[in-house]
Amino acid sequence: MQLDFFPSRTLTLYLARLFITRVLGVLLMLVLVLQMLDLLSESGKILEYQGNGQAQLWTYVTLRAPQLMARFLPYSVLLATIVTLFTLNQNSEVIAMKAAGLSAHQVLAPLFLTAIVVAGLSFAFNERVVTRANATLKVWQSANYGPLPKDSGVRSNVYVRDGANILMAGTVTGTGRDMVLQNVSWYRRDAQGMVVEQLRGPRATFVGPGWRLENPVRFDVKTTMTQTLASQVIAQSVEPGQIAISAVDADAQSLFELSDSIADLRAAGRRTTELEGKWWHKISGPLSSVLMPLLGALAAFGLARSGQVLIRAIMGMALGFTYFVIDNAALAMGNFGGYPPLVAAWAPFLLFALIGETVLIRTEE
Numbered sequence: 001m002q003l004d005f006f007p008s009r010t011l012t013l014y015l016a017r018l019f020i021t022r023v024l025g026v027l028l029m030l031v032l033v034l035q036m037l038d039l040l041s042e043s044g045k046i047l048e049y050q051g052n053g054q055a056q057l058w059t060y061v062t063l064r065a066p067q068l069m070a071r072f073l074p075y076s077v078l079l080a081t082i083v084t085l086f087t088l089n090q091n092s093e094v095i096a097m098k099a100a101g102l103s104a105h106q107v108l109a110p111l112f113l114t115a116i117v118v119a120g121l122s123f124a125f126n127e128r129v130v131t132r133a134n135a136t137l138k139v140w141q142s143a144n145y146g147p148l149p150k151d152s153g154v155r156s157n158v159y160v161r162d163g164a165n166i167l168m169a170g171t172v173t174g175t176g177r178d179m180v181l182q183n184v185s186w187y188r189r190d191a192q193g194m195v196v197e198q199l200r201g202p203r204a205t206f207v208g209p210g211w212r213l214e215n216p217v218r219f220d221v222k223t224t225m226t227q228t229l230a231s232q233v234i235a236q237s238v239e240p241g242q243i244a245i246s247a248v249d250a251d252a253q254s255l256f257e258l259s260d261s262i263a264d265l266r267a268a269g270r271r272t273t274e275l276e277g278k279w280w281h282k283i284s285g286p287l288s289s290v291l292m293p294l295l296g297a298l299a300a301f302g303l304a305r306s307g308q309v310l311i312r313a314i315m316g317m318a319l320g321f322t323y324f325v326i327d328n329a330a331l332a333m334g335n336f337g338g339y340p341p342l343v344a345a346w347a348p349f350l351l352f353a354l355i356g357e358t359v360l361i362r363t364e365e
Contacts, residue, residue, distance in 0.1 A: 002083075003110055005105070005106065006106065006109045006110065006113070007097070007102055007106050007107070007109065007110070008077075008162070008223055010307045011097070011110070012109070012110045012113070013085075013110075014110075015107075015110035015111060016110045016111075016113060016114045018060075018084055018088075019080060019081070019084050019111050019114050020114050020118075021108065022080035022083050022084050023076055023077055023080040023114075023118060025080070026076040026079045026080045026083070027069065027072065027073060027076035027358075030068075030072045030075065030076060031065060031068045031069055031072065034068050034072070035061060035064065035068060038068070039057065039060065039061065039064075039146075039308035040065060040362050042060060042064075043057060045145060048082060048144075048145070049144055049145045049146050055147065060140075060145075063133045063136055063137040063140070064133075064137065065134060066125070066129050066130045066133040067130060067137070069130075069135065070122065070125065070126050071132045073118070073122050073286075073289060074175075074288045074289050074292060074324070075203075075258065075324070076284075076295055077115060077118060077289045077292040077293075078292040078295065078317070078321075081292050081293045081295075081296035081297075081299070081312050081316075081319075081320075082296045082299045082316055082317055082320075084111070085296060085297065085299040085300035085313075085316075086299045086300075086309065086310075086313050088300065089299065089300055089301070089309055090309065094107060094300050094301060097118075102170040104197055104297070104300070104301065104360055105360070107300060108293050108294070108297055108300070111293035112290065112293055112294075113312075115289045115290045115292060115293055116290055118289045119286045119287050119288075119289040119290050120286075122286040122289060123283070123286040125283075125284065126285075126286065127254045127255060128254075131251070131252055131253055131254050131257075132252075133300075134249070134251045134252045135249065135252035135253075136148065137250065138156045138157070139155075139156045139171055140251065141156075142156040142157055142170045142171055142183070143170070143171060143183075144277050153174045153264055155171065156170065156171050156172075156249075157170065158171075158172050158181070158243055158304060160235070160236040160238050160242055161171065162186070162234075162236075162237050162238050163237055164189045164191070164193065165186065165187060165189055166186070166187040166189070167184070167185075167186050167211075167234070167235040167238055168184070168185045168186075168187075169181040169182065169183060169184050169185075169188075169204070170182055170183025170184075171183060172243060175240070175328055176240050177206050177208065177240065178206075178337070179205075179206055179240045179243065179246045180203065180204070180205055181203065181204040181205075181211065181243075182202065182203055182204075183202065184199075184201050184202070184203065184204045184211075184213055185198060185199070185200050186198070186199045186200075186213065186234045186235060194221075194348065195221055196220075196221050197218065197219070197220055197224065198218070198219040198221070199213060199216040199217070199218055199219075199229075199232060199234060200216060200217050200219070201213040201214050201215055201216040201217070202214060202215060204234070206240055207233060208359035209236040209237070210231070210234060210235060210236035210238075211233065211234055211235050211238065212231050212233055212360065213231060213232050213233075213234050214231050215228070215231070216229050216231070216232050219230070238339075248261040248265065248275060249273050250274075250278035250279070250282075251278075255279065255282050255283075258275065258278070258279050258282070259279065261275065262275050262276060262279065273334065273335070273337050273341055274334070274335040274341040276341035277335060277339075277344045277345055278331075279341070280341055280342055280344075280345030280346065281331055281345045283345075284345045284349050286317070287349065288323070288324075288327070288349060289355055290325065291349060291352060291356065292320060294353065294356035294357065294360065295316060295319045295323060295352060295356045296313050296316040296317070296319075296320055297316065297356065297359075297360050298312040298313070298316035298319070298359065298363075299312055299313035299316045301363065316358040319352075319355070319356070319359075322352075323348060323352045326348045326351070326352070327348040327349070328343075330343075330347055330348050331344050
């Protein structure tokens with residue numbers, strides 16, 4: 001048996017090339033199918049806005065495709081692992097490698113190396129492309145697929161407490177005293193927390209104190225009457241800084257931007273458990289690609305003529321998909337405060353790494 005972790009250079013390059021082509025092929029297939037289905041469901045909403053056409057449909061595709069690629073890349077690595085190892089097993093190539101003295105870990109080593117490269121590229125792609133696509137698409141959707149604001153720092157779906165009252169904005173642009181709220185709703189509540197009045201307006205600007213709401217429409221809950229008013233000053237206790245820290249979207253911020261947002265929220269005494277969990281998951285998420293060759297390794301071994309290779313491939317697939325279910329459940333539990341953020345992000349990864357390694361050692365080593 002060789003003492004080196006990797007097999008020969010020729011075999012390493014052969015397995016790595018075989019694996020990466022299947023990863024790209026499976027990813028392309030998944031993204032194309034899912035993009036077509038998603039576009040069918042959203043095209044009606046996009047074209048509903050007057051003036052939208054084919055150009056806006058392509059804009060949606062360019063914003064949605066990076067999200068699909070980032071979300072389904074680990075699934076693609078899992079399926080590519082199973083396809084690659086199943087094919088090698090069926091062609092007796094795994095048997096030939098083991099007969100040459102390679103261990104199961106050495107057979108899988110080129111796949112691990114390739115998965116590490118994929119994880120690194122995935123992390124960079126998420127930080128540089130996906131976060132910006134998420135931010136732009138959410139703002140566009142909140143504007144009902146209308147014209148996009150030119151400000152690149154747009155935030156969407158902002159919710160702020162104004163004492164007992166509530167201030168909501170569809171989009172927020174600018175910073176400090178130049179901040180502008182659009183699609184604004186202000187709810188006045190009584191001592192029991194019941195909404196007694198609603199003011200809705202297209203735009204609000206900071207006048208210090210308060211926000212000047214332009215052309216508001218007042219709705220009285222008691223009389224169910226609506227009334228158009230002159231400009232009103234609302235939410236006098238709300239400062240621009242409060243809106244800035246309340247508009248944190250972890251999916252639309254890079255790792256360093258999210259670190260700054262978490263620090264600002266902590267300084268303001270706000271709860272940051274959910275954002276911390278997502279911060280850690282920005283690292284553990286791409287690294288899940290490294291775990292897939294280990295979880296799908298069941299498809300590589302076992303005699304091809306025994307009739308159990310397909311069963312082993314299904315077991316590897318089931319093990320991989322179970323990881324994704326547990327990972328999402330742990331992250332949800334962390335968001336609700338059931339787990340510490342570090343545990344919520346990393347516990348599934350470490351657990352299934354131990355499970356995969358145990359299964360591999362007990363069955364093949």
